[in-house]
Amino acid sequence: MDKKQAAVSLRNVTKTFGSVVANSKVNLDIYKGEILALLGENGSGKTTLMNMLSGIYFPDEGQIFINGKEEVIRSPRDAYSLGIGMVHQHFKLVDVLTAAENIILGMEGKLNLKAATAKIADICNRYGFEVDPNRKIYDMSVSEKQTVEIVKVLYRGADILILDEPTAVLTPQETEKLFNVLRNMRDDGKAIVIITHKMHEVESLSDRVAVLRRGEYVGDMITADTTAQEMTDMMVGHSVTLNIERPDPVNPKPRIEVKNLTVRNEDGIVKLDDVSFTANSGEILGIAGISGCGQKELLEAIAGLQPAEAGSISYIDDNGEHDELLGKDPLKIAAMGVTLSFVPEDRLGMGLVGNMDLTDNMMLRSFRRGKTVFTDRKAPKHLAEDVVRDLEVVTPGITTPVRRLSGGNVQKVLVGREIASAPTVLLTAYAVRGLDINSSYTIYDLINQQKKAGVAVVFVGEDLDVLLEISDKILVLCGGKVSGIVDGRTTDKNTVGMMMTRVGGGKLSD
């Protein structure tokens, strides 16, 4: 490793936001011809560190050396001219422009789309990308958009490439394709940094891992010489068990019965097409699928937030009585005596109010209680205190606005409130998205506790490994259709992955 030249060297880089220290005296080397996985829990400062390299933030202290020379990166333009390119978690593309137009957007010099298209084709051939330069972005799938982002960076001559959680939105097959491209780029001598939470990806892709913990650089290891367990322990700072519990369901009974559900969104596009399934009490029903395949609409339809075109959703109580949920709003569903809890995907945009403090957020579900026109903040305050204590929420106090908490703590507040009402049905959408390992396991535990208490849990997830470990049954959605329902204990990742891309699964060539 010593023989390789460091493309980037960070020395004593520090960045603070107000009183929060995001990075503290970080020393990190990035080598050419190597894929470096940057590991760390949420809030450990990975993205901040990389944003300083790509010119989005400016370090408070420290030096950055590019190819051995000290440089000052003041803007993304500076970063590009030094050959540093970053692919962000949230794509920065103009929907109504074509791929080629997006790629040359903001570049100086004469506009020559033809030459640009040729150069793009050249880049694609060299590394094995598949992208049509003349297609509009809005016509593209998530993985195609990501390809455009990567090509955009390469087009600008980047030889230091940073990817922030690139696989969060990809299917296993797409991920493998991306990894092959990245390996090609590494073999071409480029330096690649990938930020990820997924251990198996680190193992299969990276040459070296560097670990950050609470803004500080902990150390690095050659991937081949280490294990997932060792890396996790290093990230967290103490050892953790990596197995998700899956207790056997006790006395499962049908609780939610969905029949022939068809949903169109506001634009008239079919988001759910003839979906039927049953969720049992005391079981976890996992929902797998590429994002945007109807998961959101399905949960919102059950929760009374999404009108449906056809079909029915019945709630079955302990005596076997059926009650129709469709066509009722959340208030009416609650009035029927159905305690349905919902942890939506958009935590701060739907489940919580970011600018309100913990007490006021606890009150969202209960503010109508009491006969007076005034709100009672006593009970919500107690609930907030209980949630903070029981779920170990890290917060300066219960009067802190929830948007100031980290992702994991926000989710604990939300889940804590939702399970406080002793639900019979618990709907969760991407419950651990963006959460670090510790927080994720807290959430898995809470969900399993609910399952053991006889709650029917619907768990929409994106990490197949987790879905396969936690679910009793897995329903796979593909383009709004039920691609299949499989047993979580007997199926495997490949089968589910195939079903995600094609109704019923099977090879594309079939």
Next chain:
Amino acid sequence: MTNQDKVKEPLFHIVKRDAIPARKAWGIRALAILLALVVCAIITAVLTKDNPLSIYATIFKGAFGSARKTWVTFQDLSILLIISLALTPAFKMKFWNIGGEGQVLIGGLAAAACMIQLAGKMNNVMIIICMIVTSILAGAFWGFVPAFFKAKWNTNETLATLMMNYIATQLVAFYTVRWEVPKGSGKIGIINQSSELGWLPQIGNKYLLSIIVAVIVTTGMYIYLNYSKHGYEIAVVGESENTARYVGMKVKKVIIRTMLLSGGLCGLAGLLLVGGINHTVTTTIAGGQGFTAVMVSWLAKFNPLTMVFTSFLIVFLGRGAGEISTRFGLNHSFSDILTGIILFFIIGCEFFIYYKINFRKSNKKEEEK
């Protein structure tokens, strides 16, 4: 730093602050006002050759120079405060009601209509009750229309409320011609000057009524927004409609209800202007306060208690500015310039409350230490 070579660090960079202690925030605001006064003084000295200090003294005298002036200042403050409070629930809901002007006007027109049309048909008490009811209802209706369209078809409330202002102004213009006294004068004049029918009762003196109403509305609005279920719903809808729907709030109902309140309170301000203060109605009776109130409400961050101070500041500056233009024989625009400078500093200083600027030099000094 040892290497003095051409490493170009930017001169400064802007960093978002963490929460800033309240005392420091108020310090920044006080400093901003002080700086504004200094800049005003320089400009005054350069442009008019007058002594800036005597100008400031005149501003103060304009607002508090005599007992009458002081009362008028507080009366003006009350009206502006009521209109600002009226807009606040809508703003908290992120419903940009810039139709305060029209809602006040239409409330005033309704009051005037009662005074003119009902005089001689019923006794004074009945007329005043009719005025109260109709002016509040008229204002509420002016708030309801944009709210209904917003709730039903998601139309842009900023445009709708703004356009409603012109409709109100034109209606007042129409009825001014209809009811003009004497014929051909183009104005209504003092209504029921001899009988004083429909004149709101004086409490103590003729200024106190508006002040008492303002105190009641301020307290009420503070409690309503902070402690009532409605106030909580307004806050949630304003922050995130999705969250509101998620917990089963009827977003459309909340929007319409809040705008009825907002418009109704503006109508009340119109009633006070027509029935209590001016005893007539003109197209300019609201005097742009429906727009000034937007600024008052924002400056106070939608807190009814802070709004007392922000509306005081605006009224104080306005009345002082009026005084200097007459006293020093200056153009009225000059006082507007001073008001503008002061407001610029007050609003601009909010930037420094949320962000701080790190200079290159100070960074290096820290490193050397």
